Amino acid sequence: MxxxxxxxxxxxxxxxxxxxxxxxxxxxxxxxxxxxxxxxxxxxxxxxxxxxxxxxxxxxxxxxxxxxxxxxxxxxxxxxxxxxxxxxxxxxxxxxxxxxxxxxxxxxxxxxxxxxxVKAMIEGLVARTDLTPGSDEQKIADAYRSYMDEGRIEALDAQPLQPYLAAIRAANTHDLAAVYMGETQGRIGGSIFGTGITTDQKAPTRYVVSTGQSGLGLPNRDYYLEQRWAEKKALYQAYVARMLEMIGWDNPAASAEAVVAFETRIAEAHWTPIQNRNRDETYNEYTIAQLAAEAPGFPWQAYYTAVGVGEVPRLIVRQDTAMPLIAAIYAETPMETIQAWQAFHTTDDAAPRLSRRFADAQWEFRSRDLNGQPMQRPRDKRGISFAEGMLGEAVGRQYVAEYFxxxxxxxxxxxxxxxxxxxxxxxxxxxxxxxxxxxxxxxxxxxxxxxxxxxxxWRDYASLEVRPDDLFGNAERAGLFQWNYRLSRLNEPVDKxxxxxxxxxxxxxxxxxxxxxxxxxxxxxxxxxxxxxxxxxxxxxxxxxxxxxxxxxxxxxxxxxxxxxxxxxxxxxxxxxxxxxxxxxxxxxxxxxxxxxxxxxxxxxxxxxxxxxxxxxxxxxxxxxxxxxxxxxxxxxxxxxxxxxxxxxxxxxxxxxxxxxxxxxxxxxxxxxxxxxxxxxxxxxxxxxxxxxxxxxxxxxxxxxxxxxxx
Known part of the structure; x- marks a missing residue:
């Protein structure tokens, strides 16, 4: 998303x-x-x-x-x-x-x-047999190996998704679904609200929790609301249905229609891209209790507790007038639609780390249909991007030594x-x-x-586990590594x-x-x-x-x-x-x-x-x-x-x-x-x-x- x-x-x-x-x-x-x-x-x-x-x-x-x-x-x-x-x-x-x-x-x-x-550097690491186990160099090589292990990835197919899909099916109330959104922070999936740890703009020596509008699968609200994007919106609904069908979701076509209708209502509540640029308007101080009072319909305290920030004394809400509207839409939406929405976004998010049928389906919509790209990038290029995304500064340290x-x-x-x-x-x-x-x-x-x-x-990647045979797990662990890194700094001074x-x-x-x-x-x-x-x-x-x-x-x-x-x-x-x-x-x-x-x-x-x-x-x-x-x-x-x-x-x-x-x-x-x-x-x-x-x-x-x- x-x-x-x-x-x-x-x-x-x-x-x-x-x-x-x-x-x-x-x-x-x-x-x-x-x-x-x-x-x-x-x-x-x-x-x-x-x-x-x-x-x-x-x-x-x-x-x-x-x-x-x-x-x-x-x-x-x-x-x-x-x-x-x-x-x-x-x-x-x-x-x-x-x-x-x-x-x-x-x-x-x-x-x-x-x-x-970077490709030459990483392929050089993969070819070496003398890398120290647990070193950054070994982790870079193993991240790339995991992406290139197509045989294992194809054999697993949708299997890595099953624990997530089971948890989504079990989250059969609005409160449980919101908790699930919080628990998967930093991993795979999505939330109708986005939360992060950022520098406090009015006190830039400290970090603060920030929350804002989210929940859309198309590039922005205009794609749902303007007639000139109607064709793209129709293609998106077909893509949602295709992904739901691939994971065996009940009634994929009807579920996709409901998901897109749900997102369209959220889009109507979203601020415009131009509104979102205004730093004066997007800095709004709240307590969790104040947000719950002003935007009822969403279990804010349970959500923030699941995210890991349930005890913060204050937070920044960006699109404050959108929050009550989105919370009300969430409360009014049937659980079957919310579960289908979550299942789709989880699958869409995970698709590049799944078998070819998932990766190709995502590329066909997001790159070909939305942006006109005729062919998918070769797998080795995608593998380099994956390894670099996991251990960017470790790759950068070697890049600087060789090329700067x-x-x-x-x-x-x-x-x-x-x-x-x-x-x-x-x-x-x-x-x-x-x-x-x-x-x-x-x-x-x-x-x-x-x-x-x-x-x-340079960043310290010592606590990040990377395995050469676990692409999906590597992506999960990298996401959690990054989120926990941000979360751990919440009460620390800003790292300038x-x-x-x-x-x-x-x-x-x-x-x-x-x-x-x-x-x-x-x-x-x-x-x-x-x-x-x-x-x-x-x-x-x-x-x-x-x-x-x-x-x-x-x-x-x-x-x-x-x-x-x-x-x-x-x-x-x-x-x-x-x-x-x-x-x-x-x-x-x-x-x-x-x-x-x-x-x-x-x-x-x-x-x-x-x-x-x-x-x-x-x-x-x-x-x-x-x-x-x-x-x-x-x-x-x-x-x-x-x-x-x-x-x-x-x-x-x-x-x-x-x-x-x-x-x-x-x-x-x-x-x-x-x-x-x-x-x-x-x-x-x-x-x-x-x-x-x-x-x-x-x-x-x-x-x-x-x-x-x-x-």
Whole structure:
């Protein structure tokens, strides 16, 4: 089922920072333009009927002679009509989305590079006979072995599910079903409410229990309530019926109809994705007794006791007005429907660790039907992802040792320092902001923590049991290991050294409660960052990423926390009103973008990421200019420094996406589609118009007074 996202505002370059494994817009890179650098094959031209493959190497790609692929442009297109195509068109024309992906591009290429490296590492461990029993290396190898033991997995078929299904059948009252939801926390299944342990946004030195809406199997409420998703909803009902039939559930078709009707009622109670972004509205303090009084119909105390947090003095409820509605729906729903709902979600959750018929059924609906993916990922790739998901930092420690040079960290630290200087200079000159708010903004910027590459302290997996012949059990134990780790910290001070991403992750993020920006090792490669590339391209690539993450600290939600990560207002009312007026104008620009007929970008949903992109481009360019120390920028192959900067930004967003995946992204994802991550910010920067001589009449031209300058 769709997992609950709870906790502090966490802005990521690609994903919102529960981060996990959502598939969103992945991007593409292009090869060198001459023989002066190594050419890496980005995809193989397939024989007829063969699968299109993605990036196959373990060496980082190179782009041109100074960091940008000039041959990848399409200069027949006006920069002002489509800067994405002008900078990337020829590369995108040559690009093919691999059959086992819903999109492809620069991010996907580096993700595959990271996967290929991890695969080589894990296969090397599997081949060794000298690993110490119980060591992290042995556990990584055994996790992979368990996923690849297809003979045993097929022989077991649905057998691992039977204890869960028996418990669901025995939970034949509303109270018992709620207790079951709590008891399976961290394992397999689902709940109509999602509960987690998060950092307290108003007291970020401590942890707190958070609870919010959940219970849906489709991506969000819109899929149940809007006519344009009716076909997907019908496919979902057929999928629910198929899964129930496969586990021998009584009356699967009728049960599936009841389950979807139940979820539709829950969807009607859910807050919208835009409402869920508002940090002021999603921070509501309750006691368990208060929640039980305001949302009767659900046995809250029994549920929280089963979860393991029944004695907490306070908790945070996110969608407070939805809770009474969902609790009432639960109380009114027949037990047969609730049991069928739980059986389906348990099976759906477990499917990738069951026999092929379950795994294939889930892939067919969730990847093919929802997102248009033609083929399933090969099992060895899925096995690598499974092992990495279980022991991510143990894998990351080896990844860093083999693939992250110390010089990359040092150069990144200098880039970050320059970006901070650039934003500080801009803050001091903002005419729309008072001196009082400028001082508070500068204080917050000064208090930013920067994490680059990898954590200083690695996770301890000593208590996690991993067996080479027990895939289902490994997944159970890993889930409980993670949940118990979170639960054990409830009365402890917040661990400020913890990372929300592994070093081998191609992404970056800002964490508001820690006021920190984090850049894993795997993103610090071309086209984002190349120590040998022209500085302008690096400032447009990784510099834009750094500026993006810093910008999250000052976006419409991140700006609600101060330099110590406390959720509070540090703005004067007048300055906040000025800021909101600017963001409203920016949102209106994005509302006009229509990537696919009938589907407009949601400026309100993507606001935080759009502000981050705007900051990334504006502050990254300023930092590049500062790095020149008053000297003129060199001209390379007839390309000016500012042009190279904007090319660097555009190059990291090269991408293609299947139509169904694009529709899904527009409906659910807080990130704008890649094309508009390119043009959206640059059309608001004066220097872009000057660099490419963009004139009135161009499709994306904005007059100077229409350009939105926030950070």
């Amino acid at each position: 769709k997992k609950l996202l709870i906790g502090a505002a966490l802005g990521a370059l690609l994903l919102p920072a529960s981060m996990a494994s959502a598939q969103v817009a992945d991007e593409h890179g292009h090869a060198c333009v001459d023989e002066s650098c190594t050419v890496f094959e980005l995809f193989q031209v397939p024989a007829e009927g063969a699968t299109v493959l993605g990036y196959q190497g373990t060496d980082a790609p190179k782009y041109g002679t100074w960091g940008f692929d000039l041959a990848g442009r399409d200069t027949s297109v006006s920069p002002g009509d489509s800067f994405m195509r002008y900078a990337n068109g020829s590369a995108m024309d040559q690009m093919q989305i691999p059959s086992d992906r819903t999109s492809y591009g620069s991010f996907a290429l580096l993700r595959e590079l990271s996967d290929n490296r 040079p110390a010089e990359s960290k040092a150069k990144m630290e200098q880039l970050v320092a320059n970006l901070r200087l650039a934003l500080g200079a801009r803050i001091r000159n903002y005419s729309w902001m008072s001196a009082e708010t400028r001082a508070a903004a500068q204080e917050k910027l000064d208090k930013f923590t920067v994490k680059i590459g990898y954590p200083n302290t 050294t913890e990372w929300g991403m592994t070093p081998q992750t191609v992404n970056a993020y800002y964490n508001s409660t820690n006021n920190e920006i984090v850049f894993p090792a795997a993103i610090l490669q071309p086209p984002f960052f190349d120590p040998d590339a022209d500085p302008a391209v690096n400032y447009g690539g990784i510099g834009g990423v750094i500026g993006h993450e810093i910008g999250h600290g000052f976006d419409d939600q991140g700006s609600k926390s101060d330099g110590d990560g406390v959720l509070r207002s540090w703005w004067t009312p007048e300055d906040r009103a000025n800021f909101d007026a600017l963001t409203t104008r920016l949102g209106a620009q994005y509302d006009q973008f229509e990537p696919i007929p009938g589907f407009h970008v949601q400026g309100g949903l993507t606001m935080g990421e759009n502000i981050g992109d705007a900051a990334g481009v504006a502050v990254g360019l300023e930092a590049y200019h500062l790095s020149l120390n008053g000297q003129p920028s060199p001209v390379l192959d007839g390309i000016t420094g500012d042009q190279r900067f904007f090319y660097g930004w555009a190059q990291v967003w090269q991408s293609k996406m299947r139509d169904d995946a694009l529709r899904n992204q527009i409906a659910t994802d807080p990130h704008s589609p890649a094309e508009f991550r390119v043009i959206g910010p640059v059309r608001n920067v004066d220097a872009w118009y000057e660099a490419f001589d963009v004139q009135p009449g161009s499709k994306y031209y904005l007059s100077p007074e229409e350009r939105v300058r926030i950070w």
